[in-house]
Amino acid sequence: MKKYLLLLLGAGYGLALQAQPERWQQKVKYTIDANLDVNTNIVNGKEKITYWNNAPDTLNRLFIHLYWNAFQPGSMMDVRSRELGKIILGKNRKGEAVQDWDPRVRDRISKLSSSQIGYQHVKSLRIDGVEQKLIPHETILEVDLKKPILPHTSTDLAIEFEAQVPEQIRRSGRDNVEGVRYSMSQWYPKIVEYDYQGWNANPYIAREFYGVWGSYDVNITLDKNYLVAATGTVQNPDEVGFGYGKSEGVPQKAGDKTTWHFKADSVHDFVWAADNQYKLIKRQIEDGPLFYFVYKRKSADDDTKWNLLADSVAYVYPYIARTFGAYPYHNYSFIQGGDGGMEYPMATLIKGPSLGTALHEFGHNWYQGILGSNESLYPWMDEGGATYFQTRIFGWLHHDSTWYKASYRSYYYLAKSGLEEPMSTHADHYNTNFAYGAAAYGKGAVFYDQLAYIIGKKNMDAFLLRYFNTWGFKHPNANDMIRVAEKVSGLELEWYKNYWVYSTKTIDYAIDKVSSVQNHGVVELVRKGDMPMPLDVLVTYKDGKQEMYNIPLGMMYGHKPADNNYYPWIFAPEWRWTSPTYQLELSRPNTDIKSIEIDPHGLMADVDRLNNTLN
Structure with missing residues (x-):
């Protein structure tokens, strides 16, 4: 087993990477006990949270994400989706109007019944045993602190919550089209990130995420027939069964429930999924991570496809490590879930065994999971980075020198559409779903590809590793990124950032x-x-x-x-x-x-x- 880059500091937090610039980071430690009733789809949970205020500022309030409240008729997500759906982008080949829907959401939230909606209710929130004043703002809970949190001090929170797992619509939910029972993302009350720009209390409208790095100690209790896959490393593999440890299949134990225990350090979120027909396969990389592949087996053909995906990921990992930096955690899970591909630390939810999707989501563990740029403010840094990651690996795998062209085609279509907005636009505030997608993924990937053209291929390779090693776990912004490229290449590049990110001017x-x-x-x-x-x-x-x-x-x-x-x-x-x-x-x-x-x-x-x- 390799000596991982992850060096645990203090309470299991932190990653020592070379040449780190100084930038303070908040820190959080979650201890969560959650119980899921698979008959009612209700989660009851308790959280003990230690929050370190490493900022030079006194905090008089906290903000907490309650994402699942978005899955209710009349929510901001519902209204925004239906309003964007009114926009006509043009006509298809059949002459039919093309609406600007997010096809996963459309108007589905408006039609949810009381048993289908999602919700997260904080039943109590205490600090030092004292109840705090709570001010709900749908998917954001404001906590008016009775005692401020001073700079360079910590505080302990105790939260009790109840949540209903929504019908699968966007990222989270139950019983999706793949038949997976539970895709459990954004499932717990989560502290909002406070950084050098202040609070990032973004309501959940549809898109990106930003979080505080910390440690998670999570116990999940549910029907023992369900296999659970999650962020972190399972702490009781022999007890839970299903191939995580020595025992296979449903654990042989008294009672009808099992408690799964996971721990993760230096992550900013925690995702899990569960199904009573899941199957687990593994691939251990020599001097590298252990990969889990968790899928819902419907036929022998599923076994073949998922094993092929597992073999492919294992094959390309050494190239990934030497090009983008070594994956620093013990394990990573590719989990069949809902809604295409969804990125989370140490895990992803993907609909099926597509190598392209798997690589894109795996790439997020560099750009979203380890570098952790603010996806709401800079979605292109993450989505564009993951797209570049995916297409570059595909090019290497298939000996294809034109691997980058799909991103360019996406950008050209955007630039000529009349709908382009600067990439500096907040992810939730693009005027169209189309402009967001093409900018974050297509034009974002071109930023990286074109940077190689400007500074040279060898400098680009050096930049990728130095960016990873310099800004891991530091929430870099666009200027931080471009400064690394300047230091590697010896060239001044502010003009490139300003033109490509902050304007829609084109090259000809x-x-x-x-x-x-x-x-x-x-x-x-x-x-x-x-x-x-x-x-x-x-x-x-x-x-x-x-x-x-x-x-x-x-x-x-x-x-x-x-x-x-x-x-x-x-x-x-x-x-x-x-x-x-x-x-x-x-x-x-x-x-x-x-x-x-x-x-x-x-x-x-x-x-x-x-x-x-x-x-």
Whole structure:
């Protein structure tokens, strides 16, 4: 077994990664005892929470997430979904109107009965034995503290709650289309993150999450015929059975219930799922984590597909570790659940044995789980990062040099739709579901792919590891990310962040004409778009020889290194962003030229590539 990167500090909290920048983090320790009645779908629970205020600020109130209150008719999630569904994006091939629904939600919440809704009721909340004043705001509970929490002190909370598991609609719920009984995400009262920007008390509208890192000690009691898969590591494997320990199948014990005990350190959330027909398979990676694959077996074909997924994940993991950083926890669970793919620390809920979905969700454990950027404010840092993670691994696995193109197609469609909004838009406040999805996933992934074009492939690989090692468990923002890329590459890159994240300006470069000066060809290039970029220009001569000209952008104050040895690289003078045209002087006469192409590898997100080539 490898010596994991996870180094437990104090009460089992913290990860020591090299060269950590200073940024205070709040800290929380949960001890949860939950009892699920599989006949009534009611969870009764008790939480003991220790909350460390490591901020320089005095806290006069706390906020707590109560996510399941969103699954009630008339909730903010319900109203928002139905309002977005009124937007017509266009027409499909049949001439039918395309509405801007989230197809998983639509108007389903408005139709839930009292037995189908979700709710989370805090029955009591005490601090030092004293009941606190509670002010409900649907999915956010405000706690008006009778005694403030001073800087660099801690406080202990005791919470009793009751919750009804909603019918599966979004992320959480019971009895989804896959037939899985329980997908238990956002299932407990959870402390809202307080960081250098203040409280992040985001109501649950539909999308992303942000949480306090800490430790979880969780006991889950339910019908003993149910296998449970969860965040963390099971502490009583032989007692619970089902292959977690030495015993297989339903545990042989008195009584009709089993208590599952899980622990997790340095995570910001805890998810679990349960079903009475789940099956568990394992893959132990040499000097790496133990992977669990938990699925609902309906036929022998399911066994074949899930074993293939398990073998594939085991095969690609070494590439993942050396490219993105080693997974630092003991184990990770791929769990068949509802709603596509849902990311949580040390686990994911996926509908089926799709390798693409599995890799995307696994990638979230880097960008959402370990780096932990604020998904609400910067959804593209996480969703785009996980998409880049997924597509890059697929490219390596299939020896496909065009793996990135699907993300570019998504971005181009967005840029030409008239609906694009800056990627700095809060995840819940995009005007359309379409614009959010294309920006967070497509344009977000292009941010990473295009960064490799700007700083060079070797620098990009160094950036990925240094970003992981520098900002793990620090909640990096967009500036933190770009500063790592600057330090790795030696280039100034603030302009890239500002244009790509905070604006909707597009890239479009063209070859205008070729002339000759003193027996040297001169290529006149034109910037037709509003976003400036460095350029790679490949010149092919009639004798078959090639030269790659790199034109750095003036604001970079330098240039990337040569990306390959296929042809000579020539570094031209910088192009100042204020100039719409540029004259590139070649080493040979224009009569020798066969063709000229801007960005031959297609990594610059030029919205009109038809004017990039001259033959």
